[in-house]
Amino acid sequence: MADLPDKTAALIDWYLAAVDAAELTDKRYPVKGMNVWTAYGLSARRNLDAVMIREIEATGSRAVEFPALIPRTEFVKESEHIKGFEDEVFWVTRGGGSDLDIPLALRPTSETAIYPIFALWVRSHRDLPLNVYQIVNTFRSDTKTTRPFLRVREIHFFEEHTCQVDESAATERVRSNLAAFRKMAEALCLPYLTIRRPEWDKFPGAFYSLAFDTPVGGAQTIQSGTVHHYRENFSRPYEIRYEAADGSQRFVHQTTFGLSERLLGAVVAIHGDAKGAVLPAAIAPYEVVIVPILAAGAGEAVLAAARGYADRLRRHGRRVHVDERDDRPGAKYYHWETRGVPLRLDVGPREAQTGTATAVDRLGRRSTVSSASLESEVHGILLDFDRTLRERARAAFTERFSVATTLPELTGSKTVRVLAWCGKEECGHAIETAIAGGLLGTPEEELPIPLGDPGPCIACGSTETPKWAIAAQPL
RNA sequence: GGGUCUGUGGGGUAGCUUGGUCCAUCCUUCGGGGUUCGGGACUCCGAGACGCCAGUUCAAAUCUGGCCAGACCCA
Numbered sequence A: 001m002a003d004l005p006d007k008t009a010a011l012i013d014w015y016l017a018a019v020d021a022a023e024l025t026d027k028r029y030p031v032k033g034m035n036v037w038t039a040y041g042l043s044a045r046r047n048l049d050a051v052m053i054r055e056i057e058a059t060g061s062r063a064v065e066f067p068a069l070i071p072r073t074e075f076v077k078e079s080e081h082i083k084g085f086e087d088e089v090f091w092v093t094r095g096g097g098s099d100l101d102i103p104l105a106l107r108p109t110s111e112t113a114i115y116p117i118f119a120l121w122v123r124s125h126r127d128l129p130l131n132v133y134q135i136v137n138t139f140r141s142d143t144k145t146t147r148p149f150l151r152v153r154e155i156h157f158f159e160e161h162t163c164q165v166d167e168s169a170a171t172e173r174v175r176s177n178l179a180a181f182r183k184m185a186e187a188l189c190l191p192y193l194t195i196r197r198p199e200w201d202k203f204p205g206a207f208y209s210l211a212f213d214t215p216v217g218g219a220q221t222i223q224s225g226t227v228h229h230y231r232e233n234f235s236r237p238y239e240i241r242y243e244a245a246d247g248s249q250r251f252v253h254q255t256t257f258g259l260s261e262r263l264l265g266a267v268v269a270i271h272g273d274a275k276g277a278v279l280p281a282a283i284a285p286y287e288v289v290i291v292p293i294l295a296a297g298a299g300e301a302v303l304a305a306a307r308g309y310a311d312r313l314r315r316h317g318r319r320v321h322v323d324e325r326d327d328r329p330g331a332k333y334y335h336w337e338t339r340g341v342p343l344r345l346d347v348g349p350r351e352a353q354t355g356t357a358t359a360v361d362r363l364g365r366r367s368t369v370s371s372a373s374l375e376s377e378v379h380g381i382l383l384d385f386d387r388t389l390r391e392r393a394r395a396a397f398t399e400r401f402s403v404a405t406t407l408p409e410l411t412g413s414k415t416v417r418v419l420a421w422c423g424k425e426e427c428g429h430a431i432e433t434a435i436a437g438g439l440l441g442t443p444e445e446e447l448p449i450p451l452g453d454p455g456p457c458i459a460c461g462s463t464e465t466p467k468w469a470i471a472a473q474p475l
Numbered sequence B: 001g002g003g004u005c006u007g008u009g010g011g012g013u014a015g016c017u018u019g020g021u022c023c024a025u026c027c028u029u030c031g032g033g034g035u036u037c038g039g040g041a042c043u044c045c046g047a048g049a050c051g052c053c054a055g056u057u058c059a060a061a062u063c064u065g066g067c068c069a070g071a072c073c074c075a
Helices: A011-021 A039-057 A079-088 A111-121 A167-188 A262-271 A299-315 A329-338 A349-354 A371-398 A425-435
Strands: A025-031 A034-037 A069-071 A090-095 A098-106 A130-139 A154-164 A193-196 A208-217 A220-231 A241-243 A249-251 A253-260 A288-292 A320-322 A343-347 A356-361 A366-370 A401-403 A416-421 A438-443 A467-474
Touching (some): A011 A025, A039 A262, A154 A167, A167 A208, A208 A467, A220 A262, A288 A329, A299 A371, A343 A371, A349 A356, A366 A371, A425 A467
Parallel strands (some): A288 A320
Antiparallel strands (some): A154 A253, A208 A220, A241 A249
């Protein structure tokens, strides 16, 4: 079995090989940026979806689904939005043998599909807030190099769209989304920083955009989600109005919250090691794989014990697989380690006889569990596994930021950089050029490294309105 | 968006300049058999490819064009 490329030396090469080896996706489909979801990968994705659904529904959001095709006439109503997306929209221009009178856009995102209908749904302040989400595929004709999960042209997209009575209610919805994402990231053991994007990089049409960025090594980050405040930018062109209690007609203030399979990519990139993927229990297709060790003569008793353990764990809601393939145990260990399974239980003649199992978690920690307390011990091991993953990722997270005080320092940077920025766009672009990446924006929360007040702008030296900002390269 | 390059079994390669000797080769993968089974087993038998579509030619993996996919560089 070929070893993976070194993760610290060549992160992207490691990532591509690790995703491939874990069989999370098959990238041989002959359309650029569109990959096949394998059974294993789809299972992980559905578990990820379940985490999103659980946390967003806890905040009162309900699932809807809108069509994938949007008439050009609706698509073009908000000018900033169109400018932002027109270069990457796939158009459907023919139906059967004839050209369509009105071309149909294959949604790159769903504002323009949803908002004409929101205008029908929202009549009164009693209809508000309107909080709905959908998990659908969206399409963007990205011209850059595509990468499984991180940059694809068919995106598995979670998008919440909301309508609120006014700006402050919308701001409150943004905060609620940030809190929901905090819980999702907790389940994925994923550290991140919430960053307010600069004006030129916000979502097209948004009032402001907040993004969740996770440093993954070197100066590189993965943007794993965004929350946008739209104010009335869309409700005006789409005429989403309501009658307030005082009888006046008002436009709603809107927000959106977007996530995608990038989260899965971020999880692989953050937790994976030299053996391959490492998946937190919340999204692992199998939380536990049982490997029966079928030494000559003891086969039946061993298999019976292994299957018995699996049944009991399944009754407790665990996702369990018994690897009964005719293969040697060592080969099976590597197989499941590459796929990131959190916990392995070995059951051989010894264990079958003593009523135990040998537990080895994906971090290589070994213990013996006894049949009598199987369910609770496995539960405890998985909790500890996630906790350790979280702590390990958090420790690495704090080391992935460093302060830069001059532009030349940004060149060839080995970490994400924290720097003082005056807020001017031209200075922002100078910073982006220097780091050969992006100015992610200004952090919305405390940074993981100690900081005083920001000094003069790293680009122009102005001391008027410097703020701490983050510069990085996209993976 | 512009440019350069690449595409050979499931994965990695040789062959391409100068068309025929080539349906090759190694490590793996897959199917079957046997010996095995507590950290990537061994062995035997077998399967499997020239990105796609045209063109040139007696003859195309090889030359030409278009398309698709991928990599890198520039904007």
